Amino acid sequence: MKSADDIILLSHGGGGTRTSELLKSVILPVLDNPVLAKLDDAACLSLPSSELAFTTDSYVVKPLFFPGGDIGRLAVCGTVNDLAMQGSKPRYLGLGLILEEGLRVADVRRVVESIARAAKEAEVEVVTGDTKVVERSAGGGLFINTSGIGIRRAGVDTHVSNARPGDVVIVSGSVGDHGVAVMSAREGLNFQAHIESDVAPLAGMIGRLLDAVPGVRCLRDPTRGGLAAALNDIARASSVCVRIREQAIPVREEVRGACSLLGFDPLEVANEGKALIVCGAADEERVLAALRADPLGGEARAIGCVTADPRGRVLLETALGGERMVDVPTGENLPRIC
Amino acid sequence: MKSADDIILLSHGGGGTRTSELLKSVILPVLDNPVLAKLDDAACLSLPSSELAFTTDSYVVKPLFFPGGDIGRLAVCGTVNDLAMQGSKPRYLGLGLILEEGLRVADVRRVVESIARAAKEAEVEVVTGDTKVVERSAGGGLFINTSGIGIRRAGVDTHVSNARPGDVVIVSGSVGDHGVAVMSAREGLNFQAHIESDVAPLAGMIGRLLDAVPGVRCLRDPTRGGLAAALNDIARASSVCVRIREQAIPVREEVRGACSLLGFDPLEVANEGKALIVCGAADEERVLAALRADPLGGEARAIGCVTADPRGRVLLETALGGERMVDVPTGENLPRIC
Numbered sequence: 001m002k003s004a005d006d007i008i009l010l011s012h013g014g015g016g017t018r019t020s021e022l023l024k025s026v027i028l029p030v031l032d033n034p035v036l037a038k039l040d041d042a043a044c045l046s047l048p049s050s051e052l053a054f055t056t057d058s059y060v061v062k063p064l065f066f067p068g069g070d071i072g073r074l075a076v077c078g079t080v081n082d083l084a085m086q087g088s089k090p091r092y093l094g095l096g097l098i099l100e101e102g103l104r105v106a107d108v109r110r111v112v113e114s115i116a117r118a119a120k121e122a123e124v125e126v127v128t129g130d131t132k133v134v135e136r137s138a139g140g141g142l143f144i145n146t147s148g149i150g151i152r153r154a155g156v157d158t159h160v161s162n163a164r165p166g167d168v169v170i171v172s173g174s175v176g177d178h179g180v181a182v183m184s185a186r187e188g189l190n191f192q193a194h195i196e197s198d199v200a201p202l203a204g205m206i207g208r209l210l211d212a213v214p215g216v217r218c219l220r221d222p223t224r225g226g227l228a229a230a231l232n233d234i235a236r237a238s239s240v241c242v243r244i245r246e247q248a249i250p251v252r253e254e255v256r257g258a259c260s261l262l263g264f265d266p267l268e269v270a271n272e273g274k275a276l277i278v279c280g281a282a283d284e285e286r287v288l289a290a291l292r293a294d295p296l297g298g299e300a301r302a303i304g305c306v307t308a309d310p311r312g313r314v315l316l317e318t319a320l321g322g323e324r325m326v327d328v329p330t331g332e333n334l335p336r337i338c
Numbered sequence: 339m340k341s342a343d344d345i346i347l348l349s350h351g352g353g354g355t356r357t358s359e360l361l362k363s364v365i366l367p368v369l370d371n372p373v374l375a376k377l378d379d380a381a382c383l384s385l386p387s388s389e390l391a392f393t394t395d396s397y398v399v400k401p402l403f404f405p406g407g408d409i410g411r412l413a414v415c416g417t418v419n420d421l422a423m424q425g426s427k428p429r430y431l432g433l434g435l436i437l438e439e440g441l442r443v444a445d446v447r448r449v450v451e452s453i454a455r456a457a458k459e460a461e462v463e464v465v466t467g468d469t470k471v472v473e474r475s476a477g478g479g480l481f482i483n484t485s486g487i488g489i490r491r492a493g494v495d496t497h498v499s500n501a502r503p504g505d506v507v508i509v510s511g512s513v514g515d516h517g518v519a520v521m522s523a524r525e526g527l528n529f530q531a532h533i534e535s536d537v538a539p540l541a542g543m544i545g546r547l548l549d550a551v552p553g554v555r556c557l558r559d560p561t562r563g564g565l566a567a568a569l570n571d572i573a574r575a576s577s578v579c580v581r582i583r584e585q586a587i588p589v590r591e592e593v594r595g596a597c598s599l600l601g602f603d604p605l606e607v608a609n610e611g612k613a614l615i616v617c618g619a620a621d622e623e624r625v626l627a628a629l630r631a632d633p634l635g636g637e638a639r640a641i642g643c644v645t646a647d648p649r650g651r652v653l654l655e656t657a658l659g660g661e662r663m664v665d666v667p668t669g670e671n672l673p674r675i676c
Binding site: 010011012013014015016017018019020040041042043044045046047048049050051052053054055056057058059060082083085086088092094095096097098127128129130132133134135137143145147148149150152159160220221223224225229268270328329330331332333334335336 | 348349350351352353354355356357358378379380381382383384385386387388389390391392393394395396397398420421423424426430432433434435436465466467468470471472473475481483485486487488490497498558559561562563567606608666667668669670671672673674
């Protein structure tokens with residue numbers, strides 16, 4: 001039989017002694033830093049600049065633990081990557097935990113430990129946080145919100161509206177791994193080949209890319225909606241046509257197989273450790289070299305180019321030499337992937 | 339029969355066309371500002387200072403709408419007040435919505451409109467956001483995370499560790515209103531007297547207080563765990579004894595009645611529009627005058643004082659002249675109040 005200390009109770013979210021015990025036994029020893037340890041309602045920060053990037057994301061992925069990652073690692077990497085894609089250096093995270101009554105305290109600890117490891121890897125600190133508890137339901141046990149502050153790099157503008165005809169489109173590695181890993185774990189599918197999520201913090205790789213090529217036009221992480229959504233964002237915001245070649249897009253064989261089995265398009269499946277880069281044609285080799293110098297960008301490839309027309313569209317040259325339009329996914333197929 | 343457009347579907351959280359439709363029809367027209375409208379993964383901000391306060395809080399209150407407020411107003415005010423109590427001017431909010439499948443789109447719109455009104459009242463802007471959808475469950479329909487950035491005032495330190503023997507303890511108005519209003523709405527209690535939540539943004543009042551008396555020692559908003567938790571935070575962090583007089587603590591008659599009926603201690607019930615202030619005895623009158631000049635502080639009163647011993651304790655002088663210790667609440671009684 002479990003003792004009350006082993007599972008989350010509603011009173012752990014009441015703001016009293018039980019909340020404080022949970023913080024002191026499970027959260028603070030793991031996310032150890034002097035600002036958070038003060039347990040103030042807001043963290044006081046002295047930043048080296050007042051030019052900031054600010055972002056927030058909630059994570060509701062089910063299951064909480066999946067091959068290659070877990071909701072904690074995902075929450076850190078997703079927010080860090082949003083800041084990095086804006087051309088900023090991620091610095092501080094806020095962590096909001098919503099726990100479901102009945103959740104195992106051991107699982108909370110495992111998630112918080114994963115958050116700490118990912119934060120260290122990404123060189124960010126969790127400086128403020130909040131914990132709430134809701135009644136037991138089918139909710140899946142644990143939601144995480146991470147908000148983040150980054151310092152913007154001077155002279156860098158990586159907005160999705162900057163693509164121009166003649167530019168090159170590059171992806172930092174294979175697509176579809178995260179979504180397929182989560183869906184496989186959720187459905188209890190046992191593919192012969194083990195598929196792992198690519199969830200990883202990209203700020204280091206992107207920082208070195210921007211050191212080498214500060215004039216990169218656009219950066220985007222193809223998360224929810226996958227490559228299809230990210231490319232459409234660029235085509236629309238820049239009012240250009242993005243043309244990609246199916247044969248150039250790196251998709252692992254086992255991911256392609258799983259997608260075909262599950263009825264997904266690998267271009268629409270979420271990635272959590274990949275960057276999409278648009279750069280001038282003259283910068284292509286330098287961008288590829290900078291990405292490939294990083295373990296997370298070893299498989300970086302040019303997958304297409306930018307033309308003027310048809311404006312706002314993404315066109316795919318198929319393996320057979322045909323052409324089809326890549327639409328924005330409707331979002332019907334892949335719920336709770338991040 | 340409801341059309342699919344009337345209720346939230348899992349696909350509204352998929353990051354594709356449905357997510358985009360929801361944002362464009364329900365959220366962006368209401369939270370209208372140029373930074374948010376860019377729909378970037380992170381907001382780019384140029385702040386007037388690099389000395390910041392940063393905070394995050396999740397809101398899981400049930401029911402979503404209660405007398406005097408709703409989860410949207412609460413989410414804005416709670417975060418704004420955390421920043422204000424740190425002696426900073428709240429500026430920017432990040433908004434994370436977790437919607438439950440089956441929630442009425444009209445309710446989402448109502449909450450977002452309330453967020454917009456509260457943000458305007460508090461003079462903050464929602465500059466970044468995220469929307470996720472989870473399966474239908476007993477979750478209660480809607481969770482909100484608000485993260486916030488404020489600019490710290492130079493020369494102001496309102497930390498809970500600053501109280502000293504001889505200081506005065508002041509509360510900006512009656513306590514217990516928020517928690518009792520929410521519990522009454524949840525339990526369907528129909529008290530003869532209508533009890534409304536006090537949820538309000540305090541940044542304006544606190545800003546004017548700090549203009550008048552920059553040397554205020556401690557500021558705290560007595561939210562979860564109520565006055566009891568906030569006073570214990572001060573007593574422990576400052577290593578002093580906080581002594582309060584029961585007869586001096588403003589509690590509305592109807593709140594006192596409802597607490598006695600429901601078995602709650604008004605000192606342990608959450609407030610969402612009240613500030614607790616500790617100041618030097620010489621500043622008492624100026625603090626009271628500054629608070630009372632604001633509509634939200636009209637009932638401000640001194641409720642006690644700070645002594646050296648017993649360190650770390652909160653003592654209450656009862657109406658009958660006795661004395662009892664005020665403990666940190668356990669958090670057993672009032673779940674999902676904020």
